[in-house]
Amino acid sequence: MTRTTPARPVAVEALFPELAAYRGRTTRLHPRPGRPGCRDSHVGGPLLWPSDEPWPFCDEPHQSETEGYAPQEIRAARAAGVWPRSRPWREAAGPEADEPTPFVGLAQFFARDVPGLAAGPGGADLVQLFRCPRTHGPRLERRYLLKWRSAARTERGGRFLAVPPEPPLVRWEHELPEPCVLHPEEVDSYPWAEDDTLPPALIARIDAWDDAQIEEGGRHAPSYQGALSIPPGWRVGGFPSWASTGPMDITCECCGEPMRLLLTAGGDEMDADSHSWMPWEDRDPALQGMDSIRRGQSVAMPTRLRFGRDRDLHVFICRADPGHPPRWVLS
Template sequence: MTRTTPPRPLDVEAVFPELGVLRRGATRLHPRRGVPTVRDSSVGGPLLWPDGEPWPVCAIPHKRGSGYRYSDVVREREILERAWRRDPRFGPNAEEVDELAGFRRGRHAPHLADTDPVPMIAVAQLYRRDVPGLPDIGEGDLLQVFWCGFERHGDSRHDLHVELRWRHSEDVTSPLAEQPAPQVVGRRELVPAPCVLHPEEIVEHPDLMALAPSLRDRIDVWEGPEDDGGPQYLSDASTAPGWKVGGHIAWPLTGPRPLPCSVCGAELGPLLTVDHTEWDPSTRSWIPYEDRGEADSMGANVPTAVSPGRGRLTIAACPRDPHHPLGLVGQ
């Protein structure tokens, strides 16, 4: 099923023409639960990975023996989804509740040393045929995204470690049959549920706080109080919620900051945004037409079950050289 974002409830470029030069194209990915194959663009699905090619691992030193069993996270979701489909009022039965109670955080892999390589989690794969906004860097038509199952990296020791792989899909003639996964993850919300994608091209404008102060002040005056029920630039006309490629970065928590490449100094650009929710109470105007009938159903706006860091993560890449270090923006 396709997904169609309704027209924006306000034409901000008609009122503020200077926003026209700041517009950017973005591709909303619209992940929805499904059974993707290696030949599909997906979140949490099997990757088109060559049999015999080493799987990405995290060897950065950090504690990795305690957390949640990866297999328990997957099993827990299976139980809950089946239970709520069977009984939308009460969910799991007594036997299922007993099994769920055993899925606890603990030291489930005490044999793992801080530097032992652990398989990275397959987060997503995107085919350029499906995602028009995917950049063409001359290294293939397929982007594969991985991260470590622990947020214990970087200077803060609270960041994710993310890796990207580009490849030519036609070169993979013998795909890997069984996808590696870590034994333990730091949080359940770092394990994506299998989703198929329904990409859609849209237009975005910068986050309100990324605009020049004079323009920001004029928009504030023009749109009036937020509680009057009218459309708001920030919620309805700037950045789309949910998973997307390209577009603008939303800065709800920290405000905008420069993102210089650590190697060449070029400003990093948003490649992929991973979001906990597809919509929330303030962004309901972005709900696709096709989802409106079920928009308030349990879990409808959290199909991937992923929530990195504070809930939204933008992976930013160098426009000059894709091999330069990535930038991560958590909001």
């Protein structure tokens, strides 16, 4: 099934004609629970990983834990519609609890499936995203990994890893992604309006319009940031949202060149400010607003993943050389 984003509640370029010069395109991925295969673009499904290639492990020191969740019990609990029970970390994880931890495969995207996906080093057209399921240091930092491949060359290999290594326990239930198929859709988007992302006079007019909307329609009236500029959820390309941090200049740590947004991973597909982006196919046409959205968690938080405190994870790559290390920004 396709997914179709409704027209914006207000024609943003009619309100602010100057925005036409800043219009960009982003590909909404619309993950929904399903059964993707290793040759599909997906979140949470099996990766196209050669069987003779070592799986990535995180060998950095990890924060000690007291409790955790066994991946197989998380899956069983989700299937039963209940919450998994936690286990004492040492008792369940065993003496290997401080050993290197296998990364969890979060997603993979093929350029043939996802319009606007940037090419990787050497023209790589398949990208795979991983996260260490444990935290690092006193600030509970996370470690991510990006793997680029040539899809055709990898597929010609023929033999792929059926069951990747996984940790005996993960710290939180939302470390384990729900297998989701994708429904890519390109939509227009516009920059976040803050600091120097747009001309100051234009940002001032947008802020004034937002204030007038709240005064006339209350706190659930459409706003520029929530309803007109950047869609929520998983997406490729486009503009980063800066709700938590404010705009940041992201430059390559190798060469100092500005970096481009490769993809955004978002835990929630909607909230009170952004529900107007929910596709028609996930709505009851007889109802209005948030009341029209059907199927609960499978559309509100389909992947079951969270990033930071309900933030977006932005993955940036170097414009000059995508082989340079990516940067990970929670915002």
